[in-house]
Amino acid sequence: MKPTDLTVIIPINEYNDVVKGYLTRAIESIETAGHGHEIKTVNIVGSKEVLNQIDDTLLPSKAYKKLVNKGNTNFAAQINFAAKECKTKYFTILEYDDEYTPHWFESAAKYISFFENTPEDENKKTPTFFLPLTEVYDVNAPGTQPMQYLNEAYWATSFSDEIGFIDIESFINYMKLNVYGVIFSGGIYNTEDFLAVGGLKESFKLTFWHEFALRAIQNTKKIYIIPKIGYNHYVKRKGSLSEEYINNMSQEETEWWINLATKEYFFKNDRNKTYEE
Amino acid sequence: MAEKNISTALEKIQQGIKNIEDKSFNVFFYVIDSKGTPSGFLEYIYETALVLKNRGYNVTMIHSDDDFVGVGDWFNEDYANLPHKHVKKDDVQLGLSDFLFIPEVSHNVMRLTKNVPCKRIMIMQNYNYLCEFFPVATTPDTVGIHEVITTTKTQEQLLNDLFPDVKTYVVSPAILNKFRPSEEPKKLFINIVAKDPSTINRIVKPFYWRYPLYTWVSFRDLRSMQQDAFANALREAPITIWVDEPSQFGYSALEALRCGSIVVGKTPERLTDWQIEGDKLTDSILWFEDFDSLSDIVASLVRTWLLDNIPEDALNVISKFDGQYTKEQQEAEITNVYENQIFATRKKEFEEVAAQLKNNQAKTEE
Numbered sequence: 001m002k003p004t005d006l007t008v009i010i011p012i013n014e015y016n017d018v019v020k021g022y023l024t025r026a027i028e029s030i031e032t033a034g035h036g037h038e039i040k041t042v043n044i045v046g047s048k049e050v051l052n053q054i055d056d057t058l059l060p061s062k063a064y065k066k067l068v069n070k071g072n073t074n075f076a077a078q079i080n081f082a083a084k085e086c087k088t089k090y091f092t093i094l095e096y097d098d099e100y101t102p103h104w105f106e107s108a109a110k111y112i113s114f115f116e117n118t119p120e121d122e123n124k125k126t127p128t129f130f131l132p133l134t135e136v137y138d139v140n141a142p143g144t145q146p147m148q149y150l151n152e153a154y155w156a157t158s159f160s161d162e163i164g165f166i167d168i169e170s171f172i173n174y175m176k177l178n179v180y181g182v183i184f185s186g187g188i189y190n191t192e193d194f195l196a197v198g199g200l201k202e203s204f205k206l207t208f209w210h211e212f213a214l215r216a217i218q219n220t221k222k223i224y225i226i227p228k229i230g231y232n233h234y235v236k237r238k239g240s241l242s243e244e245y246i247n248n249m250s251q252e253e254t255e256w257w258i259n260l261a262t263k264e265y266f267f268k269n270d271r272n273k274t275y276e277e
Numbered sequence: 278m279a280e281k282n283i284s285t286a287l288e289k290i291q292q293g294i295k296n297i298e299d300k301s302f303n304v305f306f307y308v309i310d311s312k313g314t315p316s317g318f319l320e321y322i323y324e325t326a327l328v329l330k331n332r333g334y335n336v337t338m339i340h341s342d343d344d345f346v347g348v349g350d351w352f353n354e355d356y357a358n359l360p361h362k363h364v365k366k367d368d369v370q371l372g373l374s375d376f377l378f379i380p381e382v383s384h385n386v387m388r389l390t391k392n393v394p395c396k397r398i399m400i401m402q403n404y405n406y407l408c409e410f411f412p413v414a415t416t417p418d419t420v421g422i423h424e425v426i427t428t429t430k431t432q433e434q435l436l437n438d439l440f441p442d443v444k445t446y447v448v449s450p451a452i453l454n455k456f457r458p459s460e461e462p463k464k465l466f467i468n469i470v471a472k473d474p475s476t477i478n479r480i481v482k483p484f485y486w487r488y489p490l491y492t493w494v495s496f497r498d499l500r501s502m503q504q505d506a507f508a509n510a511l512r513e514a515p516i517t518i519w520v521d522e523p524s525q526f527g528y529s530a531l532e533a534l535r536c537g538s539i540v541v542g543k544t545p546e547r548l549t550d551w552q553i554e555g556d557k558l559t560d561s562i563l564w565f566e567d568f569d570s571l572s573d574i575v576a577s578l579v580r581t582w583l584l585d586n587i588p589e590d591a592l593n594v595i596s597k598f599d600g601q602y603t604k605e606q607q608e609a610e611i612t613n614v615y616e617n618q619i620f621a622t623r624k625k626e627f628e629e630v631a632a633q634l635k636n637n638q639a640k641t642e643e
Contacts, residue, residue: 103586110462111462114461157495229580
């Protein structure tokens with residue numbers, strides 16, 4: 001993977017002083033992680049109203065662009081929109097309140113380039129979606145040790161069919177055990193394959209990434225967890241999507257979305273199923 | 278009568294000289310059976326044997342095991358295909374111009390062959406084995422061994438101090454070319470190279486107890502692995518923990534370094550040449566003294582590696598050993614020690630004896 005092959009996508013749905021602080025940190029992490037790798041494009045995607053509030057002085061270079069989304073601006077929709085607009089071979093997603101680790105792009109490039117340059121055979125397809133190991137921090141307790149890791153289970157012995165790779169059975173089992181155990185932000189996605197699989201299903205809550213992952217694997221795409229810490233995910237932020245799910249979504253609804261993911265991944269198109277209590 | 282005896286002896290000596298000149302003498306290596314378990318100890322002997330065979334010598338591996346398994350299961354077939362003979366069943370004959378190399382663990386063989394006419398030389402790879410297998414008050418001289426080949430200058434010095442009348446040679450081990458880094462980026466495993474199975478528990482369990490956040494980190498026990506699989510495992514993993522306190526050389530540690538693995542090693546009882554730099558331990562290895570400190574070292578190393586914060590020079594430590602312990606260097610040392618010194622000296626001895634015999638013959642005729 002070359003540096004010009006990657007677009008960073010930052011979906012944003014609100015803006016205030018607090019968000020500005022997070023966004024500043026996120027952008028700094030792009031600059032650090034991209035050092036020597038010259039990320040050519042960073043698309044901050046959101047509605048016109050939100051993007052207009054972002055001062056251009058916050059954006060360090062011409063690589064940073066505001067991508068106005070006139071349609072659905074839920075998280076999944078923002079990603080789909082930005083992916084369709086993506087001009088590079090790969091894109092990565094950075095939540096505005098998270099950050100990349102300093103060497104992530106360099107580390108990822110080594111692994112991705114290796115897979116790109118390894119001839120494919122019928123028994124071993126090349127992965128085209130790559131996730132980082134992620135450290136989880138409490139946003140309210142800065143400077144403390146990570147609370148946990150995410151995506152790490154796939155490096156435990158005998159967890160999945162092939163160590164480092166996600167497979168359907170282990171993923172479904174893990175999703176049912178801990179739906180928050182895997183994170184897809186920070187990951188690097190082959191744009192063409194992402195769109196070919198059909199992108200995220202915008203009607204989904206909670207498990208839109210999980211359903212996508214299952215659908216991707218079902219369509220012979222491979223998802224590899226690069227054994228490097230590439231992403232710091234901050235939790236317990238009031239107003240964040242994950243906090244909303246954790247605090248406001250009932251156990252019943254949570255299970256409903258998990259089960260829906262296990263059924264809907266056979267279908268490319270979003271069938272717009274909704275939860276009813 | 279005396280004249281006839283001298284003639285017979287002279288004939289034998291001259292035949293011996295001819296055998297050495299045209300390489301028609303036998304080179305025997307006495308080996309114990311590995312029973313299918315990989316052994317650096319045997320690897321060294323077999324590598325020497327193969328080099329000499331390839332240089333045109335009649336090499337035979339001899340043993341006294343009725344159920345001999347050999348090295349085929351874990352070693353390259355070139356070594357397994359060297360001629361092997363059972364000393365009794367295959368009626369091994371040791372002639373005057375032959376050479377018998379005996380490992381330090383086979384004191385009994387040294388004792389039993391004391392009066393055999395061939396040249397006998399001990400190969401000592403591990404001083405601890407010498408202490409273990411030589412009975413009290415027995416020296417190499419007691420069993421008629423006057424020359425010893427060893428693997429390091431450290432051990433050579435030890436031998437010279439203990440047995441000043443024994444002639445010593447050093448032939449270094451070689452780290453095979455298959456031990457080299459891979460193009461493929463590393464996977465997250467931690468290798469453990471340790472002989473004692475209880476060591477695995479002493480490493481793994483406290484690590485998970487102290488660092489529950491890392492219970493997903495996988496350890497791999499490399500005991501009993503076939504050599505190619507062993508090399509592959511060393512290449513794949515970024516970290517290798519090496520515990521072999523009685524080790525006299527540290528093959529696995531060097532092999533791991535050659536494969537680009539960061540080595541965390543327990544300080545051996547006796548340090549060898551490459552482990553000492555000046556008057557301190559080499560910094561090619563992260564040393565630890567006790568198992569209590571190991572978990573912290575490993576956890577710190579794991580996180581540093583996961584964050585890609587390992588300094589570049591720490592990843593390239595093996596460059597310190599460029600040109601050392603290579604196959605080419607070992608072959609040069611084997612040629613020098615075996616051909617240019619041991620075989621050549623034997624020929625010289627024969628020539629001196631022949632000269633003496635001719636002298637005696639002349640006097641007798643007079």
